[in-house]
Amino acid sequence: MNAVGSTAASVPVRGVDGLDAIMRRGGESLRRRMEQIELHLGQVTAQAGTPLASHAATVTAGGKRLRPLLVVLAAESAGGPPETPDGEQRLVRAAVAVELVHSATLVHDDMIDGALLRRGHPTVAAVAGRQMAAATGDLLFSRAFAELARNADVAQLSALSEASSALAEGELLQREDAYAAHVAVERYLRRCELKTAALFEAACRLGALTAADGSPELAAALVPFARRIGLAFQMLDDVLDVSGPVERTGKSRGTDLLDGTVTLPFILAREREPDLAQFDLASLGGPGGPGQAEALCDRIAATCALDEAREQALTVVAEAKATLPAILPDGRSELLSLVADAVVERYR
Numbered sequence: 452m453n454a455v456g457s458t459a460a461s462v463p464v465r466g467v468d469g470l471d472a473i474m475r476r477g478g479e480s481l482r483r484r485m486e487q488i489e490l491h492l493g494q495v496t497a498q499a500g501t502p503l504a505s506h507a508a509t510v511t512a513g514g515k516r517l518r519p520l521l522v523v524l525a526a527e528s529a530g531g532p533p534e535t536p537d538g539e540q541r542l543v544r545a546a547v548a549v550e551l552v553h554s555a556t557l558v559h560d561d562m563i564d565g566a567l568l569r570r571g572h573p574t575v576a577a578v579a580g581r582q583m584a585a586a587t588g589d590l591l592f593s594r595a596f597a598e599l600a601r602n603a604d605v606a607q608l609s610a611l612s613e614a615s616s617a618l619a620e621g622e623l624l625q626r627e628d629a630y631a632a633h634v635a636v637e638r639y640l641r642r643c644e645l646k647t648a649a650l651f652e653a654a655c656r657l658g659a660l661t662a663a664d665g666s667p668e669l670a671a672a673l674v675p676f677a678r679r680i681g682l683a684f685q686m687l688d689d690v691l692d693v694s695g696p697v698e699r700t701g702k703s704r705g706t707d708l709l710d711g712t713v714t715l716p717f718i719l720a721r722e723r724e725p726d727l728a729q730f731d732l733a734s735l736g737g738p739g740g741p742g743q744a745e746a747l748c749d750r751i752a753a754t755c756a757l758d759e760a761r762e763q764a765l766t767v768v769a770e771a772k773a774t775l776p777a778i779l780p781d782g783r784s785e786l787l788s789l790v791a792d793a794v795v796e797r798y799r
Contacts, residue, residue: 470515473789480531480784481523484517487539488519495547495594505595506575510554513570517684518553518654519546521790523659526674529665538663541602543655548599548611553650555591556618560582563622564710568703599657605662606667607688621645629711630732632780639715640682647688648681649761672778676787679771684794686764688755691712693748704742709735713761718754727754768795778780 474482496507521546556792560566561574562584568574576584592615599611625643628634634691655677659670693716707714711732721728727750735743751757772791775784 468724470520470790470793472515473520473786475784476789477524477527481527482601483521484542484546485520485537487496487543488523488550491543492550494545495551495598496591496670499590499594501588502579502583503587506556506558506579507591507680508582510551510558510569510574510575510587510591513572514554516548516792517793518548518549518650519786521651521680522546522549522658522661523676524779524786524790525655527658527661528667528779528787529662531663532661533663537594538661538797541604541662542658544598545607545661546654547648549593549657550596550653551591552611552618552653555588555595556646557652558588558591560622562588563626564706564712566706566710568706575640577700585741598672604660604691606670608672610653610656610660614649617645617649619650621647627705628713631713632731633721634718638716639713643682643685645686648678651681651684652677668781669778676771676774676778679774680791680794683764683767683771683791686715686767686792690716690760690764693717693751694757695748699719703741703744705735705741705748708732708747709740709744715722715758715760716751719759719775720751720754722737723756724750724755727751765795768792 474485493508496504498504498513499507523542526542532542557569558575562571562576562581565576566574567577574584575587579587595610596611599607621642621644625646626639628638628642652674655673656670659665659673660667661799662669663788689707692705692707692714703709708717713732717727722732730747737743758785768791772788775788777788778784
């Protein structure tokens with residue numbers, strides 16, 4: 452991907468993970484709004500000053516911008532923002548705030564996990580150390596709320612703050628479950644709802660709240676759709692952690708397992724294979740850990756647990772799409788439904 456703030460031809464959502472159809476169907480207005488978001492994201496991180504700005508810009512560059520896209524599509528499904536310069540800017544600020552929170556979580560996750568790669572590039576923690584990574588993530592969080600505060604809307608701030616609290620709670624649960632001998636599927640799904648789906652929910656809520664015809668009722672009605680899409684996204688991402696390869700995922704195969712994170716494929720594989728039920732993830736902590744993690748991934752795949760995990764995720768996506776027609780009749784849900792398809796497309 453090209454750097455933040457580049458030209459229209461390099462808007463990240465184009466040509467990535469099945470999102471082409473959304474950009475084509477959304478037309479010039481969607482393309483223009485995503486370009487504005489990209490430019491504003493670059494401006495916000497540049498204004499932070501060095502040295503933190505350079506690390507923040509590295510993190511925000513190259514993402515799929517799925518969460519900002521949800522903000523825009525939720526707003527457009529509710530009639531679009533008010534036709535004023537300020538109306539457009541409010542939408543852009545809301546979308547940028549969501550992406551900044553997402554970027555902050557990536558920096559902190561990589562620091563906690565000791566990850567070396569993110570999107571195929573060295574992480575902030577790997578390049579500059581844990582202290583710089585912590586400061587960079589904190590900066591991104593603070594910039595997110597400073598940006599959204601400019602909209603002067605308590606409901607919008609509440610949506611993002613609730614999501615941020617959920618992200619932290621989810622991380623605490625994941626740390627509590629690290630290397631656990633048994634994690635129930637229900638516990639795993641709850642972690643996914645907190646760590647991933649909560650920000651998808653916030654994106655849709657913010658989009659509806661910035662729309663001219665939006666309302667708190669519509670924002671709330673979109674939450675079940677957004678929660679399911681976020682849940683499926685994380686479930687499929689955990690499948691990719693096992694299936695890889697690094698050229699596709701941007702990180703080493705089995706990175707989550709190395710960190711002791713018990714994900715759905717491992718949970719299902721443990722139920723299928725008695726020897727895996729006794730496997731101690733802490734044993735991957737030695738010098739040969741990455742190689743052992745790859746071997747464990749092969750063992751998980753051999754149980755067909757990946758297929759089962761994919762099927763469960765596809766069911767969740769179908770449930771998400773089924774919620775839309777009643778909320779957004781007369782074809783207004785088409786682009787949001789395509790987002791659900793795009794989440795699945797990445798994993799085929």
